[in-house]
Amino acid sequence: MKFEITKKSKKSEARLGIIETAHGELHTPAFFPVATKATIKTLTSQDIKEIGFEGILANTYHLHLQPGEKTIKKMGGLHKFMNWNGVVATDSGGFQVFSLGAGITHKTSKIPANSKTKSVPKLADRHGLTHFVKIAEEGVYFKSHLDGSPQFLSPESSIKIQQDLGADIIFAFDQPSSPLDNLEKTKEAMERTHRWATRCLQQRELKVQSAKLKVSEPASAPRQAQGYGVAKQGLFGIVQGGKYEKLRKQSAKFIGAMNFNGFGIGGSFGSSYGDSKTNLIKVLSWVMPLLPQEKPRHLLGIGHLDDLIPAIKAGVDLFDCVYPTRMARHNVAITSLGNIDISKTIFSQDKKPLDPKCNCPTCQNYTKAYLCHLFKAGETTGQRLLTYHNLWFFKQFVDSIRQKIESNKI
RNA sequence: GGGGGCGUAGAUCAAUUGGUUAGAUCAUCGACCUGUCACGUCGAAGGUUGCCGGUUCGAGCCCGGUCGUCCCCG
Numbered sequence: 001m002k003f004e005i006t007k008k009s010k011k012s013e014a015r016l017g018i019i020e021t022a023h024g025e026l027h028t029p030a031f032f033p034v035a036t037k038a039t040i041k042t043l044t045s046q047d048i049k050e051i052g053f054e055g056i057l058a059n060t061y062h063l064h065l066q067p068g069e070k071t072i073k074k075m076g077g078l079h080k081f082m083n084w085n086g087v088v089a090t091d092s093g094g095f096q097v098f099s100l101g102a103g104i105t106h107k108t109s110k111i112p113a114n115s116k117t118k119s120v121p122k123l124a125d126r127h128g129l130t131h132f133v134k135i136a137e138e139g140v141y142f143k144s145h146l147d148g149s150p151q152f153l154s155p156e157s158s159i160k161i162q163q164d165l166g167a168d169i170i171f172a173f174d175q176p177s178s179p180l181d182n183l184e185k186t187k188e189a190m191e192r193t194h195r196w197a198t199r200c201l202q203q204r205e206l207k208v209q210s211a212k213l214k215v216s217e218p219a220s221a222p223r224q225a226q227g228y229g230v231a232k233q234g235l236f237g238i239v240q241g242g243k244y245e246k247l248r249k250q251s252a253k254f255i256g257a258m259n260f261n262g263f264g265i266g267g268s269f270g271s272s273y274g275d276s277k278t279n280l281i282k283v284l285s286w287v288m289p290l291l292p293q294e295k296p297r298h299l300l301g302i303g304h305l306d307d308l309i310p311a312i313k314a315g316v317d318l319f320d321c322v323y324p325t326r327m328a329r330h331n332v333a334i335t336s337l338g339n340i341d342i343s344k345t346i347f348s349q350d351k352k353p354l355d356p357k358c359n360c361p362t363c364q365n366y367t368k369a370y371l372c373h374l375f376k377a378g379e380t381t382g383q384r385l386l387t388y389h390n391l392w393f394f395k396q397f398v399d400s401i402r403q404k405i406e407s408n409k410i
Numbered sequence: 411g412g413g414g415g416c417g418u419a420g421a422u423c424a425a426u427u428g429g430u431u432a433g434a435u436c437a438u439c440g441a442c443c444u445g446u447c448a449c450g451u452c453g454a455a456g457g458u459u460g461c462c463g464g465u466u467c468g469a470g471c472c473c474g475g476u477c478g479u480c481c482c483c484g
Contacts (some may be wrong), residue, residue: 008429032445034445034446035428036445036446037446041446041448041449042449047440057445059445059446062446062447089445091445092445093447095446096445096446096447098445099445099446099447100447104447109443109444110444110445111444145447148449165432174445176445185473215411231483264445266445267445273464298445299445299447300444300445301444302444302445303444304444307444319445320445321444321445322443322444322445322446322448323443323444325446326443326444326446326448326450327443329448329449329450330442330443330449330451345438346440367445375449376437378449380449382449383449404469
């Protein structure tokens with residue numbers, strides 16, 4: 001993996017760049033739609049290509065449990081398996097340490113619900129499951145959410161799985177802290193993340209060394225290609241530290257000094273209401289100056305539309321977020337006029353498209369009335385059409401930001 | 411004409427021997443969703459129990475009448 005910065009803004013820390021991978025180029029700033037289980041829910045790989053995305057993000061935890069990395073490796077790797085010849089990034093499974101652990105016991109999401117929300121989803125109650133994640137120094141013990149079987153994930157195994165999956169960009173196995181954790185607990189998670197980062201790099205080094213050896217053996221041509229691919233995988237370290245300035249700076253210095261190909265900024269950034277945006281931006285203002293300029297930065301799990309511009313101005317190159325796709329499945333279209341819940345009866349006889357300014361196939365071919373009907377009738381085509389639109393909208397949005405950087409407007 | 415069953419939220423149904431402010435599900439309305447356990451979560455509104463009368467301390471439940479509806483027999 002190679003990263004080249006092609007332009008730096010004069011107004012902000014924003015920059016344009018190109019990430020070169022074994023599966024093509026990625027023009028940054030870029031947004032990865034999330035394909036947790038090797039699919040952007042409701043869409044095909046061709047759809048994603050049509051929309052214009054150059055990369056997607058899949059998940060180590062989910063694919064390890066089903067169908068298993070060995071199967072995917074046998075099927076020729078994730079790209080072939082899902083018929084996607086663009087860039088693939090894989091999350092390490094670290095987030096599931098949080099979302100299936102503290103996320104459930106604390107009944108919170110990565111960013112806590114705002115004060116208007118009277119209650120939060122009760123996944124634990126619904127499934128009768130609690131405390132099925134145990135974090136130890138060697139790794140994380142947990143029960144599969146699919147069949148309850150005992151499982152174990154560590155920095156080493158996470159890297160190995162991601163190598164088998166064959167992603168172009170992989171992430172270090174980290175421990176995100178819960179937004180409800182205090183300074184002490186957040187620090188503990190950060191320090192473990194740092195120790196695990198070292199182990200991830202060591203694990204990757206083993207593979208790279210053995211790949212180099214194999215390259216020098218003329219008899220093993222197919223292995224050579226595979227080894228070359230692994231050697232080209234970019235490994236990103238992850239900065240933690242929650243909402244605490246001291247920790248974030250400490251983490252950025254520590255992780256930033258390591259031999260990673262890029263960096264993720266993860267964990268929680270404080271609350272999502274009131275001064276939420278300033279929380280996120282504050283964290284970035286602490287972290288970004290301490291990360292090497294010449295390497296890409298990925299803001300993990302963000303975001304909302306209004307998070308993107310300030311983050312890019314702070315120097316973020318990559319994003320991934322479930323938001324546009326999940327919102328689409330939950331009836332909400334993200335448009336130039338704001339979010340609209342298309343399932344509301346007010347749209348049942350509305351002949352206009354979702355977004356008058358949008359050129360996506362959904363907006364070109366279907367009325368709000370039809371989409372409203374599909375959602376009320378529980379037809380999955382509605383989810384598909386809305387997912388297509390939301391991703392199209394995000395793609396256009398990020399493209400327009402790139403143009404603004406190009407013309408020095410941002 | 412005679413006999414019987416059933417009438418409870420917009421819909422389909424609950425409600426111990428008559429016993430507090432008649433429940434559930436779906437639909438409706440509102441809010442939420444940030445490295446996806448997610449076609450999900452939370453909340454609100456909505457009923458003079460067909461109508462009239464009676465018994466009782468107390469009736470959705472018992473009694474009489476009436477209206478509607480379905481079934482059976484003439």
